[in-house]
Structure formats: C-alpha cells, structure tokens
Amino acid sequence: MPDAASGPNAPLVLAGAGPSGLVAATLLARAGRRVTVHEKNATVGARFIGDFQVIEDASSPSESVPALFARLGLPAPSWRPATTAEFFDSRLRRVVIRSREPYGWFVTRGPDEGTLDRTLLAAALEAGVEVRFRSRLEPREADLVATGPQTPDGLARETTFATDGAERVRVLFDDRLAPGGYAYLFTSGGRGTFGCAIVRDLAGIDRRFDESLARLAEVEAVPMEGRRDAYSFMNFALKDEARRDGRDAVGEAAAFQDYLFGLGMRYAIESGALAAEALLSGRDYQAAQRAAFARRQRVSLVNRFLYESGGNLGLSLFMAVAARVDFRRFLGGWYRPGPVRLALAPLVARLWRNRGRCAHRLPDGHWCRAREREIQAPALGRIA
Ligand SMILES: Cc1cc2nc3c(=O)[nH]c(=O)nc-3n(C[C@H](O)[C@H](O)[C@H](O)COP(=O)(O)OP(=O)(O)OC[C@H]3O[C@@H](n4cnc5c(N)ncnc54)[C@H](O)[C@@H]3O)c2cc1C
Numbered sequence: 001m002p003d004a005a006s007g008p009n010a011p012l013v014l015a016g017a018g019p020s021g022l023v024a025a026t027l028l029a030r031a032g033r034r035v036t037v038h039e040k041n042a043t044v045g046a047r048f049i050g051d052f053q054v055i056e057d058a059s060s061p062s063e064s065v066p067a068l069f070a071r072l073g074l075p076a077p078s079w080r081p082a083t084t085a086e087f088f089d090s091r092l093r094r095v096v097i098r099s100r101e102p103y104g105w106f107v108t109r110g111p112d113e114g115t116l117d118r119t120l121l122a123a124a125l126e127a128g129v130e131v132r133f134r135s136r137l138e139p140r141e142a143d144l145v146a147t148g149p150q151t152p153d154g155l156a157r158e159t160t161f162a163t164d165g166a167e168r169v170r171v172l173f174d175d176r177l178a179p180g181g182y183a184y185l186f187t188s189g190g191r192g193t194f195g196c197a198i199v200r201d202l203a204g205i206d207r208r209f210d211e212s213l214a215r216l217a218e219v220e221a222v223p224m225e226g227r228r229d230a231y232s233f234m235n236f237a238l239k240d241e242a243r244r245d246g247r248d249a250v251g252e253a254a255a256f257q258d259y260l261f262g263l264g265m266r267y268a269i270e271s272g273a274l275a276a277e278a279l280l281s282g283r284d285y286q287a288a289q290r291a292a293f294a295r296r297q298r299v300s301l302v303n304r305f306l307y308e309s310g311g312n313l314g315l316s317l318f319m320a321v322a323a324r325v326d327f328r329r330f331l332g333g334w335y336r337p338g339p340v341r342l343a344l345a346p347l348v349a350r351l352w353r354n355r356g357r358c359a360h361r362l363p364d365g366h367w368c369r370a371r372e373r374e375i376q377a378p379a380l381g382r383i384a
Contacts, residue, residue, distance in 0.1 A: 020251025021146030023272035045117030048109035152233035183212035
C-alpha cells in the first residue's frame, strides 16, 4: 500500500471520478476516511453522451445487480431491466432472446442528471468526498488509480438522439460490418443510442459505423433527431497485478473488462469496492482482486477468441442457441470459469501473444494483444 494510505486515518487521494473511483471513494468516506478525488474533466462522465449502456447481470447468478448495489449501499440510478432483445445476423435474420430474470440493466452515461455517473457522484458527495474537477493527477501521486482506459483494445463510435416512444433493443452481429464486434440500437422513453464497436480495422471505424447504421435501417428507419456523436475506447489485459505506475488500480485503469462484449461497469464497481475494503482493512488488494477476477478474466479472453474465430457462421449459431434457451442462463454459462475454458486460456494467450509495442502502463509481465498498427489509427486523434 502507498505511504499516504498506511495510517488508519490518513487522508486518501484518488485519481478519476468514473464509477470505479466514485464507488471506492464513497465506501472509504462512509467508513470515516478523508477522501479527495481528482477528476481531470469539468464534469463526471465527460467521455459519454447520455448513451444507454448495460450493466450485465449474468456473470454472478448468486448476486443480481440490484443486490450488489444494495450490499454496497449505493443508490440505484434510473435504470431499466433488460429481459428481451432482437438479434440480427449478417443476413439480417432475426431472433428474439428472452430471460426470466434480467440479463442486464440499462443505465445512461454522461454528465447529465439521472446517469450512473451523476448518481454515483451524488452518493460520493453525500458521504463527504471532496471531488476536484479540472484537476489532473499523475497515477504515481494517487493512493488509488481509477483513470479509465488508456489505450484502445477496442474502439466504438456512438450516436445518441431523440426518437419516438418505442422500446427497442437490437444487436447486429456481422463480422464483415463490425469486425470482432457488433452494432447496437437501443431506444427507450424517446431517447436512443446507436453504436458500432470493433476490435479490428480501428482506422475504419467511420465506414464501419455508417454501414452498420444503414444495415439496421433496413429493418426499420428509426427516427433520429438532434444527433450527438462520440468515439471512445476500452481496455482489456490479463495481469497478476492491478497497478498503474506502482499504485493500486481499479476499473479500466487496471484493464478490467469483460472481453467478450466489452462490458466494464460491473468490474469497475466491484473492483472499486474491493480496493476500498482492502484500504480499510489493511488486507492485500492484489490478492483480493486475483481471487475475485483472475479466472473470470481468463475465461473472458477465451470467449473473445471463440467469438472472433467463429466468424459469421459462429455468430449465427450463437444467436440460434441463445434464442432457444433462457438468455441469462445462456450468458451465465459463457461467463462460468469451467475447466475447458480455463484450460484453453494459456493456449489462446500464447496464440495472441503481443509481439509488438504495448501501450498499457501496467506492471511488467501482463498479457495483451498486439495492437501496434491500430494505435496509429487516424480516428483515435478525434477521441476526447
Ligand atoms: C462506447 C462504449 C460503450 C460501453 N458500453 C458498456 C456497456 O454497455 N456495459 C458495460 O458494462 N460497459 C460498457 N462500456 C465500458 C464502461 O463504460 C467502462 O468499463 C467503465 O466506464 C469503466 O469505469 P472506470 O471508472 O474504470 O473508468 P471511466 O468511466 O473511464 O472513468 C475514469 C475517469 O478518470 C478521469 N481521469 C482520467 N485520467 C485522469 C487523471 N490523470 N487525473 C484525474 N482524472 C482522470 C476520466 O476523465 C474519467 O472521468 C462501454 C464503453 C464504451 C467506450
């Protein structure tokens, strides 16, 4: 643990006011610690545009997302359970998937009232956390680093807009249009999000976005008024140590992410809570994060490998099976660290070993995929 955190009453300094940093700060402040969070932007959620995101609720069948929030004493953001969706394959064939219990919870992200970011900020302030905006902090100066992704392992372009009142959850699985990723359209309560997420050909994100949008418009021309667009990226890496520049790190600053679908919010919340608990109890955060996440992360790498190797045929098969069973249980099966997936993990890690430059500022010895050429992608220059 860093020096500042060593005394039980020493003030704590955190870098980053995303979900991971705000959850950690709230729990620390509630336990009586003096906590300052430095946020480089003028608001929380500055890289998001009011877009819908899903907190997945399939990876931990024993604890639902509302139960997780309740256990941590976090206020629920304005959220909506996801129990159904329409999936489309590369030939635009449609299946409907359903689950009895929610497989996820839709929240909005960004600086506005009602978003996950604003809800967690309010909880932190109420707990007595001081949040300093427009204040960049070097990770090595922080007791806990929660600064989000640092290099693109995956890239997304999104648009948010005003629309009609219809509820839509549509996902397009077409490896030709969204290489290694997918496109999605969510509408609810007169607001909508369309996004295209990819892990290959990052420089081609604009063409990928336009073509996926046009393809889903063949299903239905959804009204989109007052569009706002943004680019953003996500991090994934396997590691023994969740540290940046020698400091304990949480959320995507430590490259915690579900690599199958690029879902990082549950990891951000859970790792933020684990780090707070470690700081309060004096227990070893690194041991705790390894116990909680290492197997899940390895399985997520294998899942990504299977996802990308299967191509459009594999994606159609995935959809067909998903439509026949309860989707939450189906997804839970993918996340379960079973012996076959765990055995495959070292093989996949070897096959995809990074032999190029790595831009993650994690400790030596971590694993990530080579992304050298894509790091130069012109589109990345436009990311906030
Ligand atoms: C387009 C897109 C769609 C996504 N959809 C989903 C989804 O549906 N479901 C899901 O679970 N996940 C999704 N994710 C991932 C999810 O948004 C992230 O995993 C999550 O926000 C990570 O939280 P965090 O606290 O680690 O980082 P962030 O939310 O990135 O917060 C980090 C904060 O640190 C601040 N910061 C950075 N550097 C410094 C510094 N030096 N000093 C001070 N402050 C600093 C940043 O400004 C930011 O506010 C999506 C990501 C993208 C890009």
